[in-house]
Amino acid sequence: MTTVLDYRKIVDSILAKTGKSEKDIKDMISNKIERFAGLLTEEGAAFMVAKELGLEVEIEFQSERNLKISDLRKGLKNVCLLARVLNIGEIRSFERDGRKGRYCKIVIADETGETTLTLWDRQVQMIDSEKICKGGALFVDGCYVTEFRGNLALSLSLRGRIYNADGRYDLSKLPRVKPSLVRLSDIKEPTKNVDFFARVTRVFDRFEFEKDGDKGDVLRFEVWDGKKITKVVAWHNITSKAQKLYSGELIKIEGADVKEGRNGLEVHLGTRSRIIENPKTEIVIPEIYEITGKSYVRKKINEITEANYFAEVFAEIVSVRKSKFLYDFCNECRASSSNSVCERCGKKTKKRLVVSLRIDDGFANINCIMFGRVAENVTGFSTLKLTELVEKDGTDKALKLLEEKMIGSFVLLHGTSRKSIGQKEEIEMIVDDILPIDNKKEVEGFYYALSEMKP
Ligand SMILES: [Zn+2]
Known part of the structure; x- marks a missing residue:
């Protein structure tokens, strides 16, 4: 009731x-x-x-007991229903009026149809703990029906509850879900809603697109499943998660569609897809050194003494170099340009972010240069946002903001060393990826190293 x-x-x-x-x-x-x-x-x-x-x-x-999805009408409240989870979307966070929270849209189905259901904080935790998972059955108690762009959807109310229904209810009428775990290199033709494990090999910049009235973000990356490299295209909201992936990272992707692309099959991720980092699995995907030719070894900065080191470094940001922060870049030729039209192919160039930072690990310091996606990840600014900022307030103001935001914070990065092209010849690093930090482990290690150095 x-x-x-x-x-x-x-x-x-x-x-x-x-x-x-x-x-x-x-x-x-x-x-x-x-x-x-x-x-x-x-x-x-x-x-x-x-x-x-x-x-x-x-x-x-009063309650609307045990409705079917085809019975849903706009404005209905206190809906209870039994359904199977077809897809779990990316978990997203929101912040408004100082209140932080998470939400997630999942797609559920019964014998009469399918719909999306929005879950909030407490139920999102059930995804973390795998009580809600793709293919599982749920009893949903206390949601209301909304309409968005002509589509009906369910949202769980504040007092709503969700129960895992496996083994507790008669599930014989619910649609069956075919096992969707595949090995990417085994797929020979287009297919929908598959899951797979892979390692990330390369991640490109995020771009805005506008096509046939659809507008949003797109980001391409590539994955390796041990046999084959496959191109992945992430659309809309999932690009925020995809742009933080790093080369070598093991991921699981759920709810992907495989489509025919320009150069063979490629994977597409949309609102029904999600990327799971550090997934638990017994499937072994080999490391990718042989594919990328890069093996990042943890180094202290004073050990990076010459060009072409692939190093992993953990350090504190101590300064931000003043610069224009943006340059013209041709995405087709993957080259910089001196103006807004590419000198090589004649296409319109895009603004690309570049940030130069000095980092210090207590042993030495080094200059690091970050481009595009990596610069967005470290600054927390999108290229668009920083372009607006520079155009409106100038580079001095932008520098001040970046300094306030970054100085004193720690970064874990993968980079390639090179001789600087400036007047003062020194070793600097081009940053290939920013990695998530295991805070406790890294920061404790950092201060331990500092204390060891003191007389
Ligand atoms: Zn070009």
Whole structure:
């Protein structure tokens, strides 16, 4: 049994008992909804407003038990249903009015159809702990139906609950899901909704695209499954996750579509896909040294003494070099250009980010240069955002912001050393990837190393 609140009744009761105008009441309700970052329904917000005004609100008990997906209609509340998970999308975070949270859209189906269901914080944890997983059955209690761009969708209410239904309910009518784990190199023709393990070999920059009325971000990367390199194209929101991947990283991808591309089959990731880092698996995907020719070995900065070292370095950012931060780059030729048209192919160039930082690990310091995606990852600014900033406020202001944001923070990076091309000849690093930091381990190690050095 779940509770049902009647919006109109609550508003009428506030009107009658407080003498406030209908407009005032509605403003209070919409403020409430705003403050809760869209987590509250209109009814829930009205209920809270009434409570704050000291009014008793009548709660009716009612529930829409065991609906089928084909029964869903816009505005239905307290929906309960049994369904199977077809896909789990990327987990995303939001922050509004100081409140941080996570949400995730999953696709569920029963014998009558499929729909998306939005999960919030507590239920997102059930994805982390694998209580909600692709192919699993769920009993969902207490969600409401919304409509977005003409499509109905479900969202779990604040009081909603989800239960893993495997082994507890009669699941015989639910659609069966064929096993979707594949080995990429075994796939010979286009297919949909597959999962696979692979290692990342290369990640390219993120770009904005606009095509046939569709607008958004696209990012390409490549993966190796032990036999073959496959191109992956990430679309829209999943690009934020994809752009932080690094060469050599083991990942699992769920909900991918394999399509015919210009040079053979390629993998496409969209709203129904997700990338899982450090997945648990017994499948062994070989390391990629042989493919990339690069093996990054952990080094102290004072050990990097000549060009062509592939090194992993953990250090603190101590300064940011003043520069223009942006240059013209042709994505076709993968080369820089002195103006907005490529000298080689004549195509329009794009702005690309470049940042030069000095990092220090307590043993020595070194200059590091980061381009494109890597620069976006280390600065936390998209190219577009930094371009706007530089155009509006100039490079001095941009430098100040970057310094405030980065100096004193730590980076774990993979880089290739080279002789600097500046006047002062020294060894510097071109950064190939920024890696996620295991904070405790790295920072403790860093200070331990410092304390060892002191007399
Ligand atoms: Zn070009």
